[in-house]
Amino acid sequence: MIFVVSFLVGLMLISAIAASIFKDLMNAVIASCLVSLIAAILFYFLQAPDVAMAEAAIGAALVTAVFVIAIRRTNRHEE
Amino acid sequence: MKRIISFVLLAIVALGIILSLLYIPFGMPKTKVGEHYIEKGKQETGAANIVTAVVVNYRGFDTLGEVTVLFISAIGLSAVLATRGKKIAKKIEPASAILYTGCRFLFPLILLFGAYIFIHGHLTPGGGFQGGAIIASAFLLIYLGCRGRRISEKRTKAVESLSGLVIVVVGLIGLAVGGRYFLSNFLPKGILFSLFSAGIIPIIYIAIGIKVGSELAFIIDRLMEESE
Numbered sequence: 001m002i003f004v005v006s007f008l009v010g011l012m013l014i015s016a017i018a019a020s021i022f023k024d025l026m027n028a029v030i031a032s033c034l035v036s037l038i039a040a041i042l043f044y045f046l047q048a049p050d051v052a053m054a055e056a057a058i059g060a061a062l063v064t065a066v067f068v069i070a071i072r073r074t075n076r077h078e079e
Numbered sequence: 080m081k082r083i084i085s086f087v088l089l090a091i092v093a094l095g096i097i098l099s100l101l102y103i104p105f106g107m108p109k110t111k112v113g114e115h116y117i118e119k120g121k122q123e124t125g126a127a128n129i130v131t132a133v134v135v136n137y138r139g140f141d142t143l144g145e146v147t148v149l150f151i152s153a154i155g156l157s158a159v160l161a162t163r164g165k166k167i168a169k170k171i172e173p174a175s176a177i178l179y180t181g182c183r184f185l186f187p188l189i190l191l192f193g194a195y196i197f198i199h200g201h202l203t204p205g206g207g208f209q210g211g212a213i214i215a216s217a218f219l220l221i222y223l224g225c226r227g228r229r230i231s232e233k234r235t236k237a238v239e240s241l242s243g244l245v246i247v248v249v250g251l252i253g254l255a256v257g258g259r260y261f262l263s264n265f266l267p268k269g270i271l272f273s274l275f276s277a278g279i280i281p282i283i284y285i286a287i288g289i290k291v292g293s294e295l296a297f298i299i300d301r302l303m304e305e306s307e
Contacts, residue, residue: 049204050130053196057212062295065219069302 005045012038023078025071033064125268126201126277134206135280135287139262142283143246145208146290150243153294160301174224182224189217197288201277207284211291218296222303229304235297242290249279249286 012035019031036059043052108114116133124132134142173179196203197210221228250262258265262283269276 050128050206050209053205053209054212057209057216061216062212062219062299065216065299066302 001045005042008038008042012042025076025078026068029064029067029071032067033060036060036063121271124264124277124280125271126280127272128201128204128206130204131201131206131280131284132277135201135283136262136264139250139283142287143250143262146243146246146287149291149294150239153298156298157301160304172226174226178224182220186217186221189220190214193217193288193292197284198281199274200284200288201280202272202274207287208291210288211293212295214288214292215295215299219299222299230296230300232297232300235293235300239290239293239297242286242293245286246283246290249282253279 015031015034015038019028019035022028022031036055040052040056040060043049043055116129116137120129120132121127124136126132126136174182193210193213195210196205196213197207200206200210218230253263253265254261256265262279264278264280266278268278275281
């Protein structure tokens, strides 16, 4: 169990750093989506299923969709 | 020089955060309120899910405030994105047959799942906000897969206003009939773990679910309309 959680936390850290480094904004949005998804799994492990569902539905799905729509309207690449 | 200064400032901030975190005893009960909810929550509210009991019953007025914040943000978004003049009717390229059929097949199932989440909010994990977000993601799927289909703006607003009205009216009835405070429970609590239990909690959570779902679907509708 501790190995699974530490692997997930490591993956979350890597994708959070990647989201800030990527110059292609679409990649950055997908990386931040991964952060939310892993956060939802971790909330479930911490016995907070209510928060996990909210995080998965809003953080991983709707916020990502809003960002993708915004990127489609503006520039895809960071200057 | 700039880099050194910013690094030193960051180090000072990090030290402050670490020092303040050292004093917080994580996992220890700080107040008696949580213990009271866990011990007496089921008897006092009749809801099997204590999170729902807290969100809808003990701090129901705050939840009304949260829903109002979401409502105001939806109105603000539609004011910012308000398109003046005529809309240029573009020809929308249809999606492939597999995507179209898959979206049409999945849409009612996701709607059913979202409705299940908020109807069973007092029994199982989840509730109005989660169920509403799932319903909005079903509408997002329709916008992405079946291009050109829209939801009616007037109907969305009507559904949203009616469900908001239900919350306020139920709260006022509770104030008049049941007890001393807004949103107090005036219906029988019923048997624990059964669907018709916990008094007004299911009614409030169904109204919140429909309200959040229509608000988020409306936000997505406005954004998608802008992006086309």
